[in-house]
Amino acid sequence: MGAMAMNNMASVETHSETYYMRNIRHRRSYVLFEGDDAFLALRLLREAGMRVLYVYELQVGAQSRGHGAGSRLLEKAGRLCTRARCEAIMLTCAKANAAALRFYAKHGFVHAPHSPGPDDPEPYYILV
Numbered sequence: 001m002g003a004m005a006m007n008n009m010a011s012v013e014t015h016s017e018t019y020y021m022r023n024i025r026h027r028r029s030y031v032l033f034e035g036d037d038a039f040l041a042l043r044l045l046r047e048a049g050m051r052v053l054y055v056y057e058l059q060v061g062a063q064s065r066g067h068g069a070g071s072r073l074l075e076k077a078g079r080l081c082t083r084a085r086c087e088a089i090m091l092t093c094a095k096a097n098a099a100a101l102r103f104y105a106k107h108g109f110v111h112a113p114h115s116p117g118p119d120d121p122e123p124y125y126i127l128v
Helices: 002-009 017-024 069-083 098-106
Strands: 030-033 038-047 050-060 088-094 124-127
Touching: 030 069, 038 069, 050 069, 069 088, 088 098
Parallel strands: 050 088
Antiparallel strands: 030 038, 038 050, 088 124
């Protein structure tokens, strides 16, 4: 999982496999799978004063892209969000990852009120 995340993100972020595995294997993380090469790592927490389901990683292997695996994972996360009585699904997305930003917009995600803007130095947006 960590290697796939590192390979998928190589063009937009420079983190080690250890960095990704820390997020995925965190003691409060849950991991949802879709087939053999797509997963979503999440935690239930409070962020910006809300109870949220926070997505730390949504990774889809190259062979599964464009076949709905990412969408199905977000649907599963949405059901979990409802059952856990969370107010929203929240995540960060690298500003340089145009494909992921389009994917999340297609699924109704928008910039959170506390998200860095396009001219801010942070390399990511916070989406809800």
